[in-house]
Amino acid sequence: MELGFVFKSGAKNFEKIRNLFSTYPIMPDIILLVSLEVPRACAGEQAKSGDRLPEISSKYFMTMGVLVTQRESNPYPYSDSNKRYMTYDWYMKRRFGGKAARIALDIGCTCPNIDGTRGTGGCIFCKNGSSSAMGESLDEQFEHGKDIARRKWKVAGFVPYFQAHTNTWGDPALLSAAYNHAAVWKDVLMIALATRPDSISEELTGSLVRLARKVPLIVEFGLQTSNDKTAARINRCHTWAEFCAGYEKLRAAADKVNAECRDELPADGREIPGLRMKRFQIGVHLIDGLPGEDAEDMLRTARDTAALRPDMVKIHLLHVLEGTQLAKLYESGDYEPMSREDYVRVVADQLELLPPDAVIGRVTGDAAENELLAPDWCVKKTIVANEIDKELYRRNSWQGRRFCI
Numbered sequence: 001m002e003l004g005f006v007f008k009s010g011a012k013n014f015e016k017i018r019n020l021f022s023t024y025p026i027m028p029d030i031i032l033l034v035s036l037e038v039p040r041a042c043a044g045e046q047a048k049s050g051d052r053l054p055e056i057s058s059k060y061f062m063t064m065g066v067l068v069t070q071r072e073s074n075p076y077p078y079s080d081s082n083k084r085y086m087t088y089d090w091y092m093k094r095r096f097g098g099k100a101a102r103i104a105l106d107i108g109c110t111c112p113n114i115d116g117t118r119g120t121g122g123c124i125f126c127k128n129g130s131s132s133a134m135g136e137s138l139d140e141q142f143e144h145g146k147d148i149a150r151r152k153w154k155v156a157g158f159v160p161y162f163q164a165h166t167n168t169w170g171d172p173a174l175l176s177a178a179y180n181h182a183a184v185w186k187d188v189l190m191i192a193l194a195t196r197p198d199s200i201s202e203e204l205t206g207s208l209v210r211l212a213r214k215v216p217l218i219v220e221f222g223l224q225t226s227n228d229k230t231a232a233r234i235n236r237c238h239t240w241a242e243f244c245a246g247y248e249k250l251r252a253a254a255d256k257v258n259a260e261c262r263d264e265l266p267a268d269g270r271e272i273p274g275l276r277m278k279r280f281q282i283g284v285h286l287i288d289g290l291p292g293e294d295a296e297d298m299l300r301t302a303r304d305t306a307a308l309r310p311d312m313v314k315i316h317l318l319h320v321l322e323g324t325q326l327a328k329l330y331e332s333g334d335y336e337p338m339s340r341e342d343y344v345r346v347v348a349d350q351l352e353l354l355p356p357d358a359v360i361g362r363v364t365g366d367a368a369e370n371e372l373l374a375p376d377w378c379v380k381k382t383i384v385a386n387e388i389d390k391e392l393y394r395r396n397s398w399q400g401r402r403f404c405i
């Protein structure tokens with residue numbers, strides 16, 4: 001999908017439109033300018049594909065449509081729009097030939113940070129209560145999710161996403177049966193599951209290896225921060241060293257599978273230089289705006305994450321949800337959420353530091369509006385994403401520009 005503007009206007013509005021674009025720092029994918037009257041001074045001139053918006057002037061007004069695209073002017077290679085980082089959508093479309101809709105599933109797992117194994121109470125931001133899928137079987141959740149997705153998009157297939165709580169924490173035989181059940185659903189392109197790095201047993205690692213041989217798999221680890229002091233403050237109950245140990249163990253298993261199974265070709269059969277389509281991928285989730293952290297802490301987490309060479313990174317904003325420990329801190333004035341301006345700057349910095357070939361699964365969080373206490377700006381996710389695009393454009397920068405091993 002491309003984002004564009006169409007203007008159908010007479011010459012009298014020309015100044016207004018020109019002024020609008022001259023102050024707008026990011027280029028949409030397409031601008032179609034249609035003028036019924038040609039200003040006398042500019043008849044016969046045309047815009048070139050890739051012209052920068054601030055340079056748009058009367059000469060671009062034509063009696064016919066004029067197409068201006070920034071594909072050619074975006075230096076980031078894994079994009080066909082104004083995005084200067086690798087969106088999940090772009091990657092999945094290249095890999096599977098169309099939209100891959102994630103369907104969130106709840107298989108009733110708990111978490112070692114809730115059940116007392118590592119801690120109690122959970123992370124201070126975690127809403128560790130019931131999920132909207134309560135009472136539905138796995139098949140019902142999937143069917144329900146597919147219906148919603150199909151109403152929104154034309155999809156190529158689905159990615160069952162074992163999302164609620166820690167999805168490798170429980171009886172390995174039952175967990176494995178659930179993953180394998182999902183793997184044979186019709187139109188499943190890939191399996192995704194979210195977990196902690198300290199919660200995958202040897203037995204379950206073996207099951208994941210066998211699963212990945214059948215169907216592409218991504219395991220996503222919550223890191224949130226590499227700063228142990230912050231991790232303690234948010235009651236994460238694992239350290240950076242423990243995270244790395246869990247990550248490396250699964251990485252070794254994943255690498256084995258990836259060495260046996262050749263990378264898939266993109267859907268159109270054309271390889272994309274520098275881009276891997278691995279069978280068994282590992283992702284890392286980060287959170288910006290954790291209590292007590294400044295921009296430098298968040299950038300250190302991005303650098304530490306980059307050094308692990310994950311296949312996917314999700315960047316979330318810390319938002320305050322009703323009923324959490326964080327809500328108490330917020331209400332007592334001991335926690336202040338990030339401003340949108342700071343968040344945009346930090347995310348742009350982090351994208352510059354991350355590997356250029358890592359899929360960016362998210363650049364902001366997804367808070368349920370009826371539970372959200374703060375910050376209110378985060379519900380407008382499109383605006384946040386646009387601001388990040390603008391910031392990268394303003395810097396003439398892109399994902400991985402400052403990545404170094």
Ligand code: SF4
Pocket residue numbers: 111112113114121122123126127128164165166196222
């Ligand atoms: S690890 Fe995940 S599920 Fe467990 S308490 Fe923290 S946020 Fe909640």
